[in-house]
Amino acid sequence: MITAPPSKAARQAKIIELLGQHPVRSQTELAELLAGAGVSVTQGTLSKDLVEIGALRVRGEGGHLIYAVPSDGGDRTPQTDYATFAVRLARLCNEVLTSAEASANLVVLRTPPGAAQYFASAIDRVGWSAILGTIAGDDTVLMITRDPTGGAAIAEQFLIMARTGKPAGLDNAAAGRANSDEGASIP
Missing domain, CATH: 1.10.10.10 (Winged helix-like DNA-binding domain superfamily/Winged helix DNA-binding domain)
Known part of the structure; x- marks a missing residue:
């Protein structure tokens, strides 16, 4: 291969x-x-x-x-806490996420070729409880949410991070606020 x-x-x-x-x-x-x-x-x-x-x-x-790699803000102490992983994920969303679509509890995230596995790893490292897990190919990440209808809300959080490059507030409550299973592309 x-x-x-x-x-x-x-x-x-x-x-x-x-x-x-x-x-x-x-x-x-x-x-x-x-x-x-x-x-x-x-x-x-x-x-x-x-x-x-x-x-x-x-x-x-x-x-x-x-x-x-210092945390944001110039702290020269290496960081490995939740906030640091969330900041890195947001930055990576801004750099590689090209679209996010949802259906029920599934979210499909698209990236340029070669970026999906690293992107999925960054998602997993944050450890959000609303996300059950990820599966990655070459340019696609499939994310499974815990909430049976939570995919759209989580897809929207990733789109926000892609637009802003900053962590979006994602928690179990956010996963339950989804009312539709629509996807969107990054403008």
Whole structure:
């Protein structure tokens, strides 16, 4: 099976994910982690990606310098809490979400080719209780909501994040406010 290289947004999302999971000391080490995840990248591209995502070198446990992506607002401490994951998801929605459609408790999210799996992973990391789970292909994410009629409300929350690039208030109550099963595209 031949697969297309991941999009820039998908590659950068994977870099952020790896930096949050591993104490990465060098670009070479990060390139090896990316290769292990099936993402091939040159040193020049990796260097540009690190600058674009705002990665910094900070002192990790043991005093070693490691790469980290600070939370929004300039806090140089690496963050892995709900708010940080929600901010990253909103930013990713703004960069890769092209449409969202719903039917009953199902939401279909469309992305450019290569971005869907990273996008689904970002959704899963937020851990919203209204979302039962995700399944991703190359350019499509199927999201299942807990509420039998909650798909439209959740699709709308993702469309808001795509337009604004900011986290939308999504909770179990939001999933129950859906009255229609309509989808929409990003303007």
